[in-house]
Amino acid sequence: MPRLHPLLLLAAATLVVSSNAAAQGRRWTGNAEAALSFFSGNTNQRSLFAKTGVSRKDSVMEWKSDLSFSYADADRDSLPREVTRRTWLGSLAVDFHPYARFSPFMFGTWEASYEKRILDRVGLGIGGKIVIIRNDATLTDFSLAMLSERTRPSDRATDPSITSFARWSSRFRARHKFDDRLSASHETMYQPRVTAVDSYTLKSTTGLAYQLRESTNLTISYMANYDSEAIARGARSNDDGQLLMGVKTTF
Secondary structure (H helix, E strand, O other): OOOHHHHHHHHHHHHHHHHHHHHOOOOOEEEEEEEEEEEOOOEEEEEEEEEEEEEEEOOOEEEEEEEEEEEEEEEEOOOOOEEEEEEEEEEEEEEEOOOOOEEEEEEEEEEEEOOOOEEEEEEEEEEEEEEEEEOOOEEEEEEEEEEEEEEEEOOOOOOOOOEEEEEEEEEEEEEEEOOOOEEEEEEEEEEEEOOEEEEEEEEEEEEEEEEEEOOEEEEEEEEEEEEOOOHHHOOOOOEEEEEEEEEEEEO
C-alpha cells in the first residue's frame, strides 16, 4: 500500500518532534478545519475538504506539519455518481530564526491525486524567506527555494513514466486582521521546472475567517490549482478550483 508510506513518515516525524518538545517543556499548537459544499439540479455535486496540522515556534526554530484531504463526486441525470476529486496533500517544514527578517528553511511535500492521475509526488527542498511587512494587523512574506521532485503516475494515467527533476519554488503569503474578529489570508505558490519554465504547478488559496469564539472560526475560501502536465497524464483539465465554507478550530 504505497500511498500510506508518506502519511506514516509524516506522522512519525511529527510524533518524534512532539515527544522531544514535550520532554523539554516546549509548547505546541494545532488546528483542524472542515468544509463542505453541495449543488443540486441538473448536476448533483458534493465536495469535502478537511485539514489538520501541528506547529511549534520560538525564536530559534519553527516546525510545521500539515495534512489535507479533498474529495468531490457528482451525478448527472441517470448516470451513476462519479468521483471527480480525491487528493491528499502533506507537508513538513522547518524554518530557522522565524522572527528574523530573513530566515532559511527546509521542507518536504507529498501529494496523491486521483483527478491529476498522480499515484504519489514527493519533493524535498531548501530555500530562504524574507518578511515584507510585519505588524499587529498585517504579515506578508516572500520565499524562494529549489526542490527535487519525483512523480509516479497512477494506473489511470496515459503515460506511466516516472519523472524526476528540479523545480524552483516561489511563494507569496499575506494575512491581515481587519478587527478582532475578521481576518483575510492569501497564499500563492509557483513552481516551474528549472530546465523548462513552461512546465509548472501553481497553487493559490484565498480565504476569510470570522471568529466565533476564541478558538473557533467560520471560514470561506477559494482554492485554485494548476498543473501543466495533468492533461498529458490523462486528466480532464490542467486546472481546478474549489469554493468552500467551513469551520476551523485551534488547540
